[in-house]
Amino acid sequence: MKEKLYTIEVMDALKENDECPCCYLERKIEQDTISFVLGASYMEDDIRGATDRAGFCRRHTKMMYDYGNSLGNAWILKTRMEFIRKQLSAQAKGKMTAPAGVKGPVAGIHSAKPSLIAKLKGGQGAKGIDGGKDGENWMKASEHTCYVCQKFADTYGRIIKTFLHLIRTEPEFLNQLKASKGFCVPHFADLLKACQEEFSPQEEERAVPALYQLMEENLNRIQEDIDWFIDKFDYQNQDADWKNSKDAVPRTMQKLVGTYPADPVFKQK
Ligand SMILES: [Zn+2]
Numbered sequence: 001m002k003e004k005l006y007t008i009e010v011m012d013a014l015k016e017n018d019e020c021p022c023c024y025l026e027r028k029i030e031q032d033t034i035s036f037v038l039g040a041s042y043m044e045d046d047i048r049g050a051t052d053r054a055g056f057c058r059r060h061t062k063m064m065y066d067y068g069n070s071l072g073n074a075w076i077l078k079t080r081m082e083f084i085r086k087q088l089s090a091q092a093k094g095k096m097t098a099p100a101g102v103k104g105p106v107a108g109i110h111s112a113k114p115s116l117i118a119k120l121k122g123g124q125g126a127k128g129i130d131g132g133k134d135g136e137n138w139m140k141a142s143e144h145t146c147y148v149c150q151k152f153a154d155t156y157g158r159i160i161k162t163f164l165h166l167i168r169t170e171p172e173f174l175n176q177l178k179a180s181k182g183f184c185v186p187h188f189a190d191l192l193k194a195c196q197e198e199f200s201p202q203e204e205e206r207a208v209p210a211l212y213q214l215m216e217e218n219l220n221r222i223q224e225d226i227d228w229f230i231d232k233f234d235y236q237n238q239d240a241d242w243k244n245s246k247d248a249v250p251r252t253m254q255k256l257v258g259t260y261p262a263d264p265v266f267k268q269k
C-alpha cells in the first residue's frame, strides 16, 4: 500500500506562518490524540489495549490530567495499573517478556542501524527496552513508552517524508518554504538528516543550501527580536516601539527547543 502523505496538512501548517510548521503539526496531533483517547474511544477494547501496553509519558500524563474527564482518566488508569501489576508479577516469577505491542527496535532483534525515518516510526516507545531481561530495565523502559508520543512519532515520519516529496516534485514548494519563518532547531535537524538520507546528490544540492539559508535568516530575525526585548528595558528605550519583540521570549524558546510555552492549558471543550 502506498504510504499516506500529509500534503494538505503540511500546506495548511505553512499558511499559519508559525515559527515552525512541524511544531504546529506536532501540537495538533498531540491535542487530537488526547481528545481522542479521552473522548468516547477510551471504552473501546483495542484503544484501551493499546493505552494499557504503552501508558503515557510524564508530559502527556500531565496533559491527560489537565484535559479533564476524570472518569475517562480513571478507566484508562485502572486497566494500565492491571497491566503493570501483571507484568510485575510475571517478573517476580521470572517469566518476564518484553511488553507486548510496544513497537520499535528491541536490542538483540534489530541489529542494523535504523534510518532517521525508521527511528521516528519506532517512536520513543522503545527507548531502552532490552527484551525485559531484568525487572529494573522494563520498569525504566515503561517510563518512556507513551501512546501519544508513539502516535506522533508514527505520523511525524510521514510528515517529514511529505516535506521531502514536495521539495522533490513541486518546484514552487521550495519557494514557499523560503517565504516562511523556517523551522525550530530540533525539527530542522530532523528534516536535514532526512534530506541527506533520501535525496540524490542533485536534489540535495538544490534543497539543502536553501534550507540552511532559510534557517540562518530566521535565526538572525529571532536574535534581533530577543536583543531588542532586552534593550527595551533600558530607560532610554522606554518610549520606543516594541517592534516584533513583545512575544520574543516564547518565540525564541520555540525556535530553540520546539515548544509553545505561552499556550494555555489544553482542556476538554
Ligand atoms: Zn518545530
Ligand SMILES: [Zn+2]
Binding pocket: 056, 057, 058, 059, 060, 146, 147, 148, 149, 150
Ligand atoms: Zn508522551
